[in-house]
Amino acid sequence: xxxxxxxxxxxxxxxxxxxxxxxxxxxxxxxxxxxxxxxxxxxxxxxxxxxxxxxxxxxxxxxxxxxxxxxxxxxxxxxxxxxxxxxxxxxxxxxxxxxxxxxxxxxxxxxxxxxx
Amino acid sequence: xxxxxxxxxxxxxxxxxxxxxxxxxxxxxxxxxxxxxxxxxxxxxxxxxxxxxxxxxxxxxxxxxxxxxxxxxxxxxxxxxxxxxxxxxxxxxxxxxxxxxxxxxxxxxxxxxxx
Numbered sequence: 001x002x003x004x005x006x007x008x009x010x011x012x013x014x015x016x017x018x019x020x021x022x023x024x025x026x027x028x029x030x031x032x033x034x035x036x037x038x039x040x041x042x043x044x045x046x047x048x049x050x051x052x053x054x055x056x057x058x059x060x061x062x063x064x065x066x067x068x069x070x071x072x073x074x075x076x077x078x079x080x081x082x083x084x085x086x087x088x089x090x091x092x093x094x095x096x097x098x099x100x101x102x103x104x105x106x107x108x109x110x111x112x113x114x115x116x
Numbered sequence: 117x118x119x120x121x122x123x124x125x126x127x128x129x130x131x132x133x134x135x136x137x138x139x140x141x142x143x144x145x146x147x148x149x150x151x152x153x154x155x156x157x158x159x160x161x162x163x164x165x166x167x168x169x170x171x172x173x174x175x176x177x178x179x180x181x182x183x184x185x186x187x188x189x190x191x192x193x194x195x196x197x198x199x200x201x202x203x204x205x206x207x208x209x210x211x212x213x214x215x216x217x218x219x220x221x222x223x224x225x226x227x228x229x230x231x
Contacts, residue, residue: 004158032217043120043207043222044159051217089158095217102214103149103172106158 003027004092006107014115019077021110023090026071030092034104035064035075038087047088048075080114087111118142120223122208128229131200137193137226141210148191149211149220150183151175152204159207165191166214195228203230 005024013019021035031052036044050057050064050073057064063076077084088111091104121140129135141148150162161175165185176182180198185191195202205227209220 034219036222041224043122043209043224046219046221049217049219091159093217095214102147102211102217102220103161103164103175104151104159104209104220105161106151108156108158 004090004105004107006090006110008110010111010113012113012115013080015082016079019080019084019112019114021075021088021112023073023107024071025092027092027094028071029094031095032093033064033066033073034091036089036091038089038109044089082114082116085112085114120208120210120221122223122226124226125224126227128231129198130231132197134194134196135198135228137206139191139208139223141189141191141208142221145210145212146188147211147214148185149209150191150193151207151209153207154204198230200230203228
């Protein structure tokens with residue numbers, strides 16, 4: 001039972017345009033959501049997060065949107081740059097509902113390619 | 117160090133051997149997590165430490181897997197009698213403290229290959 005789903009295994013965009021990566025979840029107990037970026041042979045790098053009490057969080061070129069009623073979140077990258085090419089993972093945590101461990105449940109990732 | 121450090125970066129061993137993987141978390145981080153990523157899959161939670169205790173071991177796939185943490189810092193993940201399905205990248209993460217919505221920061225992982 002996959003609680004966090006990233007339905008697009010890959011996405012290709014032109015440099016300068018917007019990249020939109022999507023993520024759906026099924027567990028209504030999730031209250032903290034994160035996006036990680038991963039290059040080959042490296043560990044995931046934290047990008048941006050959002051608490052369930054918010055619907056938007058912005059950090060520079062990166063914005064995360066949360067739609068709790070639809071159990072959907074998205075990551076917008078504007079403008080996209082070739083260096084953004086990587087695999088992006090969506091992750092979620094139920095925090096105290098899980099006994100406080102805040103373990104992350106990950107999607108399978110979306111490979112973003114930004115073409116010059 | 118500045119980030120989470122894992123060793124070795126690569127490990128190749130024969131089926132049936134025991135392996136030990138090491139993680140040095142970010143200094144001052146009280147929470148430590150182990151995950152693994154099999155080929156083409158997302159990251160899968162294994163175990164969580166708060167200090168030296170492990171209140172959540174729910175992700176360990178079998179009793180061949182164990183982990184410990186000493187001094188509230190370094191952690192080792194041990195896999196006994198390795199099987200080919202244990203081949204994966206094992207990732208360690210740490211966070212400042214649980215219950216505060218702090219992001220987890222990951223090391224570069226140990227790529228384990230069982231022949």
